[in-house]
Amino acid sequence: MRILSDLEKEICTKILKNSGSNNFIANIIDTDLKGVCIEVKRNPKSAGLIFTINSDIPTDEEKENIIFRTEKLSFFILQLVNLLKMLEKDGYILLLERGSNSKQDNKFGRCISNLPSIKHTFSDENIISLLCAYSNKEIYSTDEFERFCKNGFVPxxxxxxxxxxxxxxxxxxxxxxxxxxxxxxxxxxxxxxxxxxxxxxxxxxxxxxxxxxxxxxxxxxxxxxxxxxxxxxxxxxxxxxxxxxxxxxxxxxxx
CATH class of the missing domain: 1.20.58 (Methane Monooxygenase Hydroxylase; Chain G, domain 1)
Structure with missing residues (x-):
């Protein structure tokens, strides 16, 4: 395994803290989604960000904020899903799918449903596929993962x-x-x-x-x-x- 970035180390800490039932991607990223939701659709596959705005036409300030947060959240989500993929491959975490959740569309975050919104759709097929694969699965950490975190995230x-x-x-x-x-x-x-x-x-x-x-x-x-x-x-x-x-x-x- 490669050396982790500071952001990935923070994600690992959150995974370890919340390991077990009801530990989804939504819980890991929730604190960064004020006024924003992540929407994942599976037939056909697509994913994107939904930003809450105050009126039908966004202000210049809202436009700048949306551009800034789109870039920031896209990078965060990219690191998150690829980190989960790597941790699963190396046996550090286990992913559990319950029932037919993997076939259902889902939306999570802190957007406000009764206010206007602007949607940004991801174009990267890798992000879309990984969100579809992981967003409905519970994340369980292993003893090896716990040792990995306690040893300073050294592989x-x-x-x-x-x-x-x-x-x-x-x-x-x-x-x-x-x-x-x-x-x-x-x-x-x-x-x-x-x-x-x-x-x-x-x-x-x-x-x-x-x-x-x-x-x-x-x-x-x-x-x-x-x-x-x-x-x-x-x-x-x-x-x-x-x-x-x-x-x-x-x-x-x-x-």
């Missing part, structure tokens, strides 16, 4: 990639630490009577080891993948062994 593929990067960095850090340990150990063994280690150096080595271990503990705690979790636990166990052996070999060498 699962990117989350997995970041975890793999973190694992790789941790493993590299441990490998470097193990190499330093081997060097120190061999050096102590070769010249055990001549080597002395400053206390600050010792504390620095142990602190670096603890930092890596704490990072691994955090990753393991939040890792859902059994394979990655097992690998990390194995690395963590080896790090404990390295740290304990390192402490044993150099503690007696401190000045």
């Amino acid at each position: 699962r593929d990117e989350q997995r990639f970041k975890k793999q990067i973190t694992i790789t960095q941790s493993a590299l850090g441990i490998a470097i630490l193990a190499l330093l340990f081997n060097i120190c150990y061999n050096l102590f063994k070769a010249t055990s009577d001549n080597i002395k280690i400053n206390k600050n150096q010792y504390q620095g080595i142990i602190q670096n080891t603890n930092d890596i271990k704490n990072k691994l503990d955090f990753i393991i705690k939040n890792e859902n993948d059994d394979i990655n979790s097992g690998l990390l636990k194995n690395i963590n166990s080896k790090l404990d062994s390295i740290k304990n052996q390192l402490k044993k070999n150099i503690k007696e060498k401190i000045n």
Whole structure:
């Protein structure tokens, strides 16, 4: 899944908040439809915006407002229906159709029926088809969608990639630490009577080891993948062994 825009993130938040029965497109977009309705017809397929005006002939101010809001709402609706399509495809949401609702025309919004109106008909077949497909269906969020929203709207593929990067960095850090340990150990063994280690150096080595271990503990705690979790636990166990052996070999060498 691609990275979402700020508007799409707001839509996702609304979907999650209202998930379940009676959660339709109309509820998601309702607050933006003051004086406007969205009309969807299915035979033949068409869709458009209905703007309430005060008289049969719109004023210049009303004309400007209609032009501005038509552009704004068209973009919003385009993002909304395409977002629903993407979320459904990726398994983040479920759409439920009840009875014969999908075959009925519908109109929703805040236009005033007993006042004159001006209609703008959408020409984009994609918007029309998606409105016809989704406007009468209830939207249910999944557990995966809830995690997606709570994790800052980061797609699962990117989350997995970041975890793999973190694992790789941790493993590299441990490998470097193990190499330093081997060097120190061999050096102590070769010249055990001549080597002395400053206390600050010792504390620095142990602190670096603890930092890596704490990072691994955090990753393991939040890792859902059994394979990655097992690998990390194995690395963590080896790090404990390295740290304990390192402490044993150099503690007696401190000045």
